[in-house]
Amino acid sequence: MGVIKDRFKLKADEVANNIKDVLKEHGNRKIGEVTLSQVYQGMRGITGLVTETSLLDAQEGIRFRGYTIPELQQKLCKAPGGSEPLPEGLFYLMLVGDLPSEDDVHHLTSVWQRRSHVPNHVFATIEALPKSTHPMTQFVVAIMALQTESQFSKKYSAGLNKKDYWEVVFDDSMDLIARLPRVAAYIYRRKYKNGEHIQPNGLLDWAGNFAHMMGFEEEDFKELMRLYMTIHADHEGGNVSAHTTHLVGSALSDPYLCFAAGMNGLAGPLHGLANQEVIKWIFEMREDLKTDLPTKEQIVEYVEKTLKEGKVVPGYGHAVLRKTDPRFTAQMEFGKKHMPDDPLVQTVWNIYEAVPPILQGLGKIKNPWPNVDAHSGALLVHYGMEEYEFYTVLFGVSRALGVLASLCWDRALGFPLERPKSVTHAQVKLWLEGKDEIWGD
Ligand code: AMX
Secondary structure, three states: OHHHHHHHHHHHHHHHHHHHHHHHHHOOOOOOOOOHHHHHOOOOOOOOOOOOOEEEEOOOEEEEOOEOHHHHHHHOOEOOOOOOEOHHHHHHHHHHOOOOOHHHHHHHHHHHHHOOOOOHHHHHHHHOOOOOOOHHHHHHHHHHHHHHHOHHHHHHHHHOOHHHHHHHHHHHHHHHHHHHHHHHHHHHHHHHOOOOOOOOOOOOOHHHHHHHHHOOOOHHHHHHHHHHHHHOOOOOOOOHHHHHHHHHHOOOOOHHHHHHHHHHHHOOOOOOOHHHHHHHHHHHHHHHHOOOOOOHHHHHHHHHHHHHOOOOOOOEOOOOOOOOOHHHHHHHHHHHHHOOOOHHHHHHHHHHHHHHHHHHHHOOOOOOOEOOHHHHHHHHHHOOOOOHHHHHHHHHHHHHHHHHHHHHHHHHOOOOOOOOOOOOHHHHHHHHOOOOOOOOO
């Protein structure tokens, strides 16, 4: 790991020095204004975070260190005979800022293989939960049980110099990423496959081995996992899972504590749980309409019914994006290549034609287009993974790559405790009446 760690530190030191200079000269420059609506409505559009790993453009979608998803599919190293990027390569890119060589990617694969040991008490902790427990709850509990392994926590208690924080956060992050597929696969096999567990295969890459441990040996499914783990990894810094991991990290909580917190956010239906909600909603629609391939007219009626019941159409809309999510498009391309005749996948495409005009017609929805979650479930069901409650765990394993690479940056740049100001509504009213100068004028 030494080489990658050294490269990361060199890059981070360069950026840290530049930040010092920039703040010395321009620290008082204003970068925007904040309106009252933004304060009350989820802080949309307020720039308040620095995240190095990726950047989201409302029209174009995500870029990881400047590279779009199709560019990553072209430029990142693949598994032998495969055509999807290895997520190890994306992690390197997010962490170091440069495209990795093939050797770098293989190095990461073997480091994560070596560090993937999960202590028995973690499995025992999972076993203590009822099997009916939601997989995301089991996942978070397992991450918390793994926290006994945190080097940061041990070294901090023993007395750690501030300038060395980054190094132990880096080590913890690598260990955690290495261990997550084992933990997630254990939860999957425990809940859905009678607890018949599958040992890791040391010859496989990180995502391929994850597929193997869950019990999916088809090469196409491994390819899907490589794509899935790549495209779900990061979506700049303000989304709930990334922001939570970063915020908790600002208290110097160790990477296990931070990541578990982020995963609790991912488990919300407006964020990562949407992928299970999408497939559940499509299954219910098919059952309701008694057909595996509803017509567009039937879909339109079903969407209208969903909206009339005061529910959201899962998989559509986004807090930042204003176009079709390129992560949706990448999955659609995968579907066209591997399973163009699958009725469930075709239904996802028919929904894509039917839903945007309806949402647009409501007048209040800022983005009527599909997000990443609108497509993922149908691809998984195609290969036999129908247990949709597990889908957010897959999302979580992938998200670890982005949020933990970011956490390494946070510590290497020495970002301080995060502590924005809050106000009461009564105070806002006084301010509006000119009786309180909370913000001045
Ligand atoms: N179906 C129905 N109504 C929707 C909608 C949808 N898909 N998306 C937004 N709306 C509604 C909102 O609920 C809100 O209604 P209100 O004014 O009555 O409260 C109104 O449209 C305006 O919302 P917005 O500004 O366009 O969206 P937002 O930034 O507040 O919320 C999001 C974004 C994703 C939470 C929202 O679009 C949504 O609930 N989508 C469905 C759930 C989903 O797919 N989540 C996954 C997002 C991606 C991810 O994180 N994994």
